Amino acid sequence: MCQPSTCASCYAKNVRRDSWFSSHKHQFDFHYSFDWIVGMDSRLIPVEALDHVALTVTNPEASMAWYQKILGFQIASMEGLKQGPPFLLRAAPGNYLNLFPADTLEPSNSPDHNTLAMRHVAFRIPFDRMADVENKLTELGQSVMGFDYGPRCRALFIQDPDGHQIELIGYADGVFTA
Structure with a gap:
């Protein structure tokens, strides 16, 4: 099977990885392992979970209050560290949001959808509670924009005080097959 790093034709054409996947999708089935992308067996790095997301904010105290009031996050703390995050919130067991103050009083604008940057942070909520939420x-x-990915997946988009896009997403049972 050709791979973007070893296929002479793709390499010569300087094919971007996403373009390569589109033009070679016939070679994949749903159970194909993408371990070669990283260049190693994925078991060599025992990732357990996504631990936290870090956001730069203009006013950490105000942002913490917003996340507590609007999303119900709880203030978290860490012990036994030489330096810990001062603005840490627990979203759910094992999932944290770390807020960092901007270096200046006038931080740069949020990137548009064509800028290489994180686009949004998504938090999962129960599918059957979407209307209540x-x-x-x-x-x-809050200004809420709903989006249906299909009959079994719905998302609600809101923005925090600094304009970070927050997605609240719910999946019906059986959506994920792997």
Whole structure:
């Protein structure tokens, strides 16, 4: 099977990886292992979970209050570290949001959708509670944009005080097959 790093034709044409996948998708089935992309067996790096997301904010205290009020996050703390994150929130067991203050009073604007950057942070919520969550967000004064990915997946998008896009996504049972 040709791979972008070893296929002479693709290499000569300087094919981008996403373009390569599109033009070679006939070679894949749903169970294909992409371990070669990293160049090693994925078991060599025992990733357990996504631990935290770090965001730069203009006012960490105000942002912490927003995440507590709007999303119900809890203040978290860490012990036994020489230096710990001062603005840490627990989203769910094992999932944290770390807020860092911007270096200046006038930080750069948020990137547009064509800029290489993180586009949004997504938090999973129960699929059967989507309508309740949307109503509660509206009651709390949030501008909510709903999006249906299909009949068994729905998302709600809101923005935090600094304009970070937050996705609240719910999946019906059986959506994930692997």
